[in-house]
Amino acid sequence: MTRHEDIERYLSNAMSDEERMAFEEELQSDPDLREETKLYASTVDSLRRTLQPDAGEQALRDKLERNRTYFSSENDKKKQTGRVVSIMRWAAAAAVLAAIAIWAPWANDPLSEYGTITMPSLVERGADSAGRIAEAAKLFNEKVYEEALPLLDAGVLNRPDDMFLLFFRGVTHLHTGNPEKARLDLRKVFESKSVYRYEAAYFIGLSYLDENREEDCRTWLEKIPAETQAGKKAEILLETLK
Amino acid sequence: MPEIALHDDQRYIEGLLRNDDQVIDAIYRHFAGTIKRWVCANSGSPDDAADIFQESLLAIYRQAREKRLVLTCPFESFLLMVCKRKWWNELKKRNRKGVTISIDSVSEISEETNDLMQQEERDQLVSHFFQQLGDRCREIIAQTLGSEHQEKVAARLGVSYAYLRKKKSECMGKLTQMIKKSPEFRIMKDQI
Structure with missing residues (x-):
């Protein structure tokens, strides 16, 4: 199992209690793993924001688009x-x-x-x-x-x-x-x-x-x-x- | 802990969150002119100004939705700061050598503007590299971002849960490696 798979399993709560504890211990002692896990998690957050705009954002975008006339000359x-x-x-x-x-x-x-x-x-x-x-x-x-x-x-x-x-x-x-x-x-x-x-x-x-x-x-x-x-x-x- | 006093202009933020017609109209009526004049005075067109204005309002909306944005300064100043920073980034992207915006214009950045822009820039960097992944990777990642349980996603895609998780982690690994190799990563690293 690769490190990224471990990170994925950790972040998606797919580890057993034992595995989780061992992984968290490793996170404490291994700065590279810690950095990679943080990056992995923040990348998923960014993708959620950019790939899944919510219905409210889409509705707002449509409304703003209709107000472009304020900039016309x-x-x-x-x-x-x-x-x-x-x-x-x-x-x-x-x-x-x-x-x-x-x-x-x-x-x-x-x-x-x-x-x-x-x-x-x-x-x-x-x-x-x-x-x-x-x-x-x-x-x-x-x-x-x-x-x-x-x-x-x-x-x-x-x-x-x-x-x-x-x-x-x-x-x-x-x-x-x-x-x-x-x-x-x-x-x-x-x-x-x-x-x-x-x-x-x-x-x-x-x-x-x-x-x-x-x-x-x-x-x-x-x-x-x-x-x-x-x-x-x-x-x-x-x-x-x- | 003392509560931070809400600025009266917080109503603009709340209006954006409610998608309120009257508030949105008021934002355009009161502030579009200032932004248009500023962008046009700094090598942009009215159309550029409209784009920047719209994208800035959407960025403010996202920040307010996710992090309960609290205004501590007038909305106009906040909006102007976001627009300036966005326009500055756009000019950099267009590689407009010889174009000058005075440093003062973009350095007067408040903490809330800074948070907002850092998130926007981080999202853009991730999106940029995401688009460079193969179709299958993009689809697997996109399919697994929602709230649907991953076992259900696997069934829908006709693969096993273990395979889906393995493929997703491979694809995410490729993506994070690309991000790490980018020159912008140093800036991003400080923000995560």
Whole structure:
């Protein structure tokens, strides 16, 4: 058994009392082991914070995003044409939906209301493909989906089995009005063992909801285990479908 | 032990935690102008200012949620310090030689700002190296971070619990080794 396995077992309470006591004695006398254990534990904490933003943080991010207008000026509006066009398009779609879809329990279009997710930007910028993905993440998070798409296409071309890229390209297709293409990518993710598989099921459900296909939407949302992050979002959406 | 007096501006922190529309609107109304002017005067655009403002508010939210952040100074000063430090880091990342921010602008860092920024920087470093792991490692680690019992995670992934724990510790070992070899580790080491 390696030292890292010992540390993992210690931190996850998987040791017997005897093993734990022996390990703690070793921690007292071995500064390297102590340092490694502290680093291991703090790394897990950091990963929890960055990979599992809670629903409250996501909701706050969405709200802050809507307040960006406080920073706008005439010059900025020119630079941000892509984003402005995108927002206007969704605003128009939401207005049309609100006007004609009296049956719907939501006031805005479901994609705008329930379809936001943050693409983790975990790599530094640079001239290599990792830099392109970081740029794609930036554009995606700014909702400039049209500009994020070619960068994600290039990424998928390089790494066709990268479920992370496929997932975010799928969501991008959804936001650029291509639900069929979106579902192709998202189904592959769902069928894999990727960490994003249930998020993929959620967005497939959302794509059907956007086409008013409630039954298909429900079928996909019900595939998601309740205890997952995606499951919590699906539950909210399923409530609105009742 | 004497209690630390809460600053009146603590209401902004509480408002962020509640995701309160009125408070958030007030934060933008009262403070966006100052941050925008400062970023624009220091080689940034209004769009940069909007990004920095948003990311700083999210960092404050995370700190408040996890560590019960208590304000001992006006919210505006605190927010400005966080924004300055974030903008300084962003400029370093962009490698903008010739860009100068006066040292005073970023050195007037309070203890709470320092805690907050250290955590942010540590998280960024970990994220950076996490992304360099292979797909399988990233997935195994990500899957085991939640509150779900690891035996259940193993069953879902179709592997034994012992195998999952072994693979996770291998992957975490790779990650911590990469972190340790990085030049930034010395700074991080002092903070853990």
